[in-house]
Amino acid sequence: xxxxxxxxxxxxxxxxxxxxxxxxxxxxxxxxxxxxxxxxxxxxxxxxxxxxxxxxxxxxxxxxxxxxxxxxxxxxxxxxxxxxxxxxxxxxxxxxxxxxxxxxxxxxxxxxxxxxxxxxxxxxxxxxxxxxxxxxxxxxxxxxxxxxxxxxxxxxxxxxxxxxxxxxxxxxxxxxxxxxxxxxxxxxxxxxxxxxxxxxxxxxxxxxxxxxxxxxxxxxxxxxxxxxxxxxxxxxxxxxxxxxxxxxxxxxxxxxxxxxxxxxxxxxxxxxxxxxxxxxxxxxxxxxxxxxxxxxxxxxxxxxxxxxxxxxxxxxxxxxxxxxxxxxxxxxxxxxxxxx
Amino acid sequence: xxxxxxxxxxxxxxxxxxxxxxxxxxxxxxxxxxxxxxxxxxxxxxxxxxxxxxxxxxxxxxxxxxxxxxxxxxxxxxxxxxxxxxxxxxxxxxxxxxxxxxxxxxxxxxxxxxxxxxxxxxxxxxxxxxxxxxxxxxxxxxxxxxxxxxxxxxxxxxxxxxxxxxxxxxxxxxxxxxxxxxxxxxxxxxxxxxxxxxxxxxxxxxxxxxxxxxxxxxxxxxxxxxxxxxxxxxxxxxxxxxxxxxxxxxxxxxxxxxxxxxxxxxxxxxxxxxxxxxxxxxxxxxxxxxxxxxxxxxxxxxxxxxxxxxxxxxxxxxxxxxxxxxxxxxxxxxxxxxxx
DNA sequence: TTGTAGGCGTTATCAT
DNA sequence: ATGATAACGCCTACAA
Numbered sequence: 176x177x178x179x180x181x182x183x184x185x186x187x188x189x190x191x192x193x194x195x196x197x198x199x200x201x202x203x204x205x206x207x208x209x210x211x212x213x214x215x216x217x218x219x220x221x222x223x224x225x226x227x228x229x230x231x232x233x234x235x236x237x238x239x240x241x242x243x244x245x246x247x248x249x250x251x252x253x254x255x256x257x258x259x260x261x262x263x264x265x266x267x268x269x270x271x272x273x274x275x276x277x278x279x280x281x282x283x284x285x286x287x288x289x290x291x292x293x294x295x296x297x298x299x300x301x302x303x304x305x306x307x308x309x310x311x312x313x314x315x316x317x318x319x320x321x322x323x324x325x326x327x328x329x330x331x332x333x334x335x336x337x338x339x340x341x342x343x344x345x346x347x348x349x350x351x352x353x354x355x356x357x358x359x360x361x362x363x364x365x366x367x368x369x370x371x372x373x374x375x376x377x378x379x380x381x382x383x384x385x386x387x388x389x390x391x392x393x394x395x396x397x398x399x400x401x402x403x404x405x406x407x408x409x410x411x412x413x414x415x416x417x418x419x420x421x422x423x424x425x426x427x428x429x430x431x432x433x434x435x436x437x438x439x440x441x442x443x444x445x446x447x448x449x450x451x452x453x454x455x456x457x458x459x460x461x462x463x464x465x466x467x468x469x470x471x472x473x474x475x476x477x478x479x480x481x482x483x484x485x486x487x488x489x490x491x492x493x494x495x496x497x498x499x500x501x502x503x504x505x506x507x508x509x510x511x512x513x514x515x
Numbered sequence: 516x517x518x519x520x521x522x523x524x525x526x527x528x529x530x531x532x533x534x535x536x537x538x539x540x541x542x543x544x545x546x547x548x549x550x551x552x553x554x555x556x557x558x559x560x561x562x563x564x565x566x567x568x569x570x571x572x573x574x575x576x577x578x579x580x581x582x583x584x585x586x587x588x589x590x591x592x593x594x595x596x597x598x599x600x601x602x603x604x605x606x607x608x609x610x611x612x613x614x615x616x617x618x619x620x621x622x623x624x625x626x627x628x629x630x631x632x633x634x635x636x637x638x639x640x641x642x643x644x645x646x647x648x649x650x651x652x653x654x655x656x657x658x659x660x661x662x663x664x665x666x667x668x669x670x671x672x673x674x675x676x677x678x679x680x681x682x683x684x685x686x687x688x689x690x691x692x693x694x695x696x697x698x699x700x701x702x703x704x705x706x707x708x709x710x711x712x713x714x715x716x717x718x719x720x721x722x723x724x725x726x727x728x729x730x731x732x733x734x735x736x737x738x739x740x741x742x743x744x745x746x747x748x749x750x751x752x753x754x755x756x757x758x759x760x761x762x763x764x765x766x767x768x769x770x771x772x773x774x775x776x777x778x779x780x781x782x783x784x785x786x787x788x789x790x791x792x793x794x795x796x797x798x799x800x801x802x803x804x805x806x807x808x809x810x811x812x813x814x815x816x817x818x819x820x821x822x823x824x825x826x827x828x829x830x831x832x833x834x835x836x837x838x839x840x841x842x843x844x845x846x847x848x849x850x851x852x853x854x855x
Numbered sequence: 856t857t858g859t860a861g862g863c864g865t866t867a868t869c870a871t
Numbered sequence: 872a873t874g875a876t877a878a879c880g881c882c883t884a885c886a887a
Contacts, residue, residue: 189665191864202874207866217872232664237641238582239864242879247578249642258607263598270624274635279642282622284610295614301577302589302619324572325529407803433803440808463747463773468780531880542858547882557856579880582863 190231199227210235241303250489251281251304253296255311255374259404260433260461261478262310265332268482269308276490278305287374287403293318300325306489312336312343313375328492330485334376335504342488344481344503348376351474351507352383355428355456358509359384360391364425364454369398370413370434372405377430380458384428397422405430410437411444418445424453426515432457432464435471439514454515460508469513476507530571539567550575581643590829591621591644593636595651595714599744600773600801601818602650605672608822609648616830618645627714627743633658640665646829652676652683653715668832670825674716675844682832684825684843688716691814691847692723695768695796698849700731704765704794709738710753710774712745717770720798724768737762745770750777751784758785764793766855772797772804775811779854794855800848809853816847 192203199206201224209216209224216224227233241247250273254262270280283299285292293315299307300321306328312335319340322329329341334348359367367388371381381398388394399413410433417424429435435457439449449455449469457464460475484503491498532543539546541564549556549564556564567573581587590613594602610620623639625632633655639647640661646668652675659680662669669681674688699707707728711721721738728734739753750773757764758781769775775797779789789795789809797804800815824843831838 192866193864203864204866204875205873208873211866215872220872232661234637234661234665235641236582236643236864238578238587238643239879240866242576242578242582242881243864243866245879256607257597258603260600263603267596267598267624270622274623279639280622282610282620283614284607297574299619301575303576303578321572321574325574404802406806408806411806436803437806440806444808462744463776466746466748466751466777466780468784532882533880543880544859544882545857548857551882555856560856576880579863580882582865583880583882585863 190233191236192233194231195224195227195233198231199223201227245303246493247303247305248278249281249302249304250278250306250308250486251283251296251299251302252308253283253285253292253299253310255285255287256404257282257284259406259431261431261459262333264478265482265485268479269486272483272486273490276486278486278490289313289315289318293321297321300327305493306330308332308485308489309340311376312339312345314340328489330489332481332485335502337502339502342492342498342501344485344488344505346476346505346507348379349383351458352380352385353387354474354507354509355380356384356387358456358511358515359426359428359454360387362425362454365391365393366395366423366425367397368414368417368422368424368427368453369396370410370417370427370429370438371398371400372430372434373400373402377405377458380430381428397424401434405434407433407437407440410434411441412437414438414441426454426456429455429457432459432461432471432473435473435514436463436467439467439469439471449514456515460510464510465512467514472512472515473510474507475510477505481505530573531576532573534571535564535567535573538571539563541567585643587643587645588618589621589642589644590618590646590648590826591623591636591639591642592648593623593625593632593639593650595625595627596744597622597624599746599771601771601799602673604818605822605825608819609826612823612826613830616826618826618830629653629655629658633661637661640667645833646670648672648825648829649680651716652679652685654680668829670829672821672825675842677842679842682828682838682841684821684828684845686816686845686847688719689723691798691816692720692725693727694814694847694849695720696724696727698796698851698855699766699768699794700727702765702794705731705733706735706763706765707737708754708757708762708764708767708793709736710750710757710767710769710778711738711740712770712774713740713742717745717798720770721768737764741774745774747773747777747780750774751781752777754778754781766794766796769795769797772799772801772811772813775813775854776803776807779807779809779811789854796855800850804850805852807854812852812855813850814847815850817845821845 196203196206209221285295309331331343334345401409435455457471457473460473464471464473536543536546549561625635649671671683674685741749775795797811797813800813804811804813
């Protein structure tokens with residue numbers, strides 16, 4: 176198969192619609208229609224086109240197509256991190272669903288600084304994506320301005336607010352925290368240690384829990400804020416720190432299952448037993464939580480479904496399919512296992 | 516700021532170079548140069564342009580730019596999965612490095628079937644990426660044909676072969692297996708259980724180990740091949756399966772640290788001690804391996820550095836910077852900790 | 856240092 | 872059902 180076209184300058188280039196058209200003895204426009212809107216083309220013609228396509232090794236140029244139609248079939252996805260287990264499921268779900276609907280995913284990993292996010296999104300928009308997924312609800316006003324100006328569908332994920340930029344799917348971090356607080360209040364616990372990542376949503380969960388725990392006058396709370404990444408090692412050393420001064424706890428409340436796993440490891444390495452000596456609770460129901468020893472009590476959110484639905488909301492809106500509620504509360508589930 | 520331009524049809528559109536040019540009283544070409552090649556433009560002119568840019572809210576259109584220059588500043592990255600901990604570090608490293616060099620990342624998660632990969636890469640090429648990262652060295656010949664025809668720089672990662680498509684950075688899975696086999700041979704172990712993921716590279720590692728272990732006539736090997744995803748739960752149930760018939764082992768060889776962690780959990784839940792009752796070894800040195808109880812003995816590869824260098828090789832080649840060796844062996848390191 | 860003309864590869868629109 | 876023409880927004884190449 177000879178599918179490198181020699182241009183008149185002698186340089187080889189990749190085949191274009193026009194090359195295919197020549198090969199098939201048709202006009203470029205007919206070839207374009209055969210490829211994108213076959214219903215309106217005679218079957219025999221389509222066959223000729225297909226033959227010419229494989230003869231020339233034609234691969235459509237979506238830059239040109241996008242320029243002509245203002246539709247790129249590109250979705251930009253902006254997340255703070257992917258190597259912390261929190262967002263990978265959601266990202267993979269978004270990717271899967273978008274692929275199934277004929278979109279490609281431009282993935283941007285921007286860290287936790289709104290300013291960095293703003294700068295990167297501005298460059299992203301120069302790709303003219305059909306839609307954009309943003310993590311969280313806290314963005315610079317500059318970012319909001321840029322996005323609104325681009326008049327592009329947006330889904331914010333992983334948080335909740337009555338005033339999203341456009342669409343939103345997530346859950347209330349404050350209520351997650353409240354639920355944890357209520358669970359331990361009901362148990363009559365009073366001495367708490369928090370191991371909290373230094374990101375905004377983790378802090379909201381922590382404060383949600385504290386606001387409930389404080390209703391009990393006997394409450395006693397110690398906090399350790401850990402820097403990212405919130406991995407197991409960090410969980411271990413945070414617990415070490417909490418335990419250092421001989422303090423005793425009823426429960427250790429961690430802002431992720433990874434930190435909880437680390438805390439449990441550290442406890443056991445100090446000869447303490449979870450939940451006998453104290454309880455440990457995590458967050459997110461990461462894939463190991465149910466199978467840890469002890470199995471980790473946690474608050475579960477359906478990260479996969481969240482991604483699927485975010486992708487669908489976006490694709491629906493782009494394609495003019497009526498989107499139901501633009502604000503979706505995915506809820507959460509307190510999953511009681513062995514550790515608390 | 517009034518930055519929505521009304522076109523003559525009355526519809527609002529986003530600003531173009533021409534809008535900026537009008538605003539600044541210059542030609543579009545001068546604006547383009549001020550933005551992309553400021554050295555050749557008078558500073559005062561640049562200032563006028565910048566003012567007009569922010570007055571109009573101009574965001575460059577890279578579709579048009581890419582069409583004109585045949586350079587997109589886009590890199591396609593193709594990986595089988597991201598939610599198994601194996602590839603996330605590498606992907607994030609690639610993303611970081613590409614961003615630093617002014618590229619965006621089109622991420623495709625294609626699973627483990629070469630045919631699916633082929634199909635998706637074909638659609639990817641219609642974005643005219645400047646380069647492409649492929650995971651592994653096993654691709655369909657169709658894929659190779661398409662890619663060679665596109666004459667686009669390629670880096671294959673996470674494996675080694677003398678005959679890559681273009682460039683390559685990775686390590687030898689067979690040698691990783693050999694190293695594990697030799698380690699246990701030296702210990703005089705003879706009874707082995709393998710917990711192996713059903714992916715091609717994992718199987719190569721396993722066979723690399725077995726080929727060494729078999730030199731000892733007394734060897735005794737049981738295998739469990741687990742289906743993806745290779746998470747902790749799967750590791751637990753695989754060990755359960757190995758132990759079911761009362762069989763005893765000297766070592767359990769797992770194709771990832773995640774499986775190893777699961778195996779250890781299961782062992783302890785059955786009252787067995789690692790490494791007292793048997794050793795367990797993993798692979799990849801995932802972030803929890805060093806901090807597990809017992810700390811997991813594993814084979815470490817520098818996943819982050821691999822990603823950085825893959826991105827750099829690609830960017831260098833694209834930009835005409837001389838790339839050194841097109842085939843880079845990242846090597847591996849047997850990290851002996853507590854579990855074996 | 857700045858401007859003009861033409862083309863990158865596709866599709867919308869109007870014509871046949 | 873198919874074709875011709877004119878955008879889409881930018882940049883290369885040449886001109887001033």
